[in-house]
Amino acid sequence: MDKELLAEHYIQEGNCCTAAILRAAMELKGCGQQEDLVQAASGLCGGIHAGQNCGALTGGAMMLSLFDRAAAASFMIPELVEWFDSVYGMEYGSINCEDIAGPDRRHKAERCRPLINAVYRKCLELLEEYLSDAGRLPGEW
Numbered sequence: 848m849d850k851e852l853l854a855e856h857y858i859q860e861g862n863c864c865t866a867a868i869l870r871a872a873m874e875l876k877g878c879g880q881q882e883d884l885v886q887a888a889s890g891l892c893g894g895i896h897a898g899q900n901c902g903a904l905t906g907g908a909m910m911l912s913l914f915d916r917a918a919a920a921s922f923m924i925p926e927l928v929e930w931f932d933s934v935y936g937m938e939y940g941s942i943n944c945e946d947i948a949g950p951d952r953r954h955k956a957e958r959c960r961p962l963i964n965a966v967y968r969k970c971l972e973l974l975e976e977y978l979s980d981a982g983r984l985p986g987e988w
Contacts, residue, residue, distance in 0.1 A: 850875055850971065851968065851971070853870075853871035853874055853875060853967070854867050854868055854871040854963055854964055854967035855960075855964055856871070857870040857871055858960060858963060858964075862885075862889075863889055863892030863893065863902060864892050864893075864901070864902035864903040864906055864959060864962075864963050865888045865889060865891040865892045865902040865903070865905055865906035865909070866885050866888055866889045866892065866906070867906070867963055867967075868903060868906030868907055868909070868910050868963065868966065868967050868970070869884070869885060869888045869906055869909050869910060869913075870885060871910070871967055872909070872910035872913050872914070872970075873885075873913070876913060876914060878913075888906065888909060891905040891906065891909075893944055894943055894944025894945060898943055898944045898945030898946075898948075899943055899944065899945075900942060900943060900944070901931070901935070901942055901943065901944050901947055901962070902944060903959070903962055903963045903966040903967075904927070904928065904931050904942060904966060906963075906966070907924075907927050907931075907966040907967070907969065907970045908924045908927065908928075910967070910970045911923040911924055911927065911970055911973060911974065912924070914974055914977075915977065918977055918981075923970075923973045923974070923977060926973060927966075927969060927970065927973060928942075930969055931966065931969075934965075935947060935962060947959070947962065
């Protein structure tokens with residue numbers, strides 16, 4: 848499957864925002880589906896099930912850390928958060944799930960699915976940039 852479509856694939860399977868991104872990352876890295884890890888990550892969905900920080904954003908942070916914890920902490924996650932805030936924080940007034948999804952459940956389907964895919968693609972972009980800077984080809988995940 849095309850790596851660009853992995854998150855969408857896992858959304859279609861019924862995974863929540865964080866779990867869809869993490870599953871896509873695990874497949875991309877080739878480390879297998881670690882169900883205990885996915886189960887733990889699903890606790891971050893829906894803004895930690897309390898409408899707080901967007902689960903796609905926390906899933907993106909997990910994805911980046913899965914590939915390189917130090918580089919993720921140093922620059923990839925801060926860049927992801929800055930991008931997310933400038934795009935979705937500005938549009939919805941915060942980076943919290945409750946503000947992005949809103950009270951109407953229909954908005955969640957309309958807003959979250961494209962947002963999850965956008966976060967996943969931004970993570971791919973950050974990883975490709977990092978891998979290139981590290982002297983590895985983007986295909987060498």
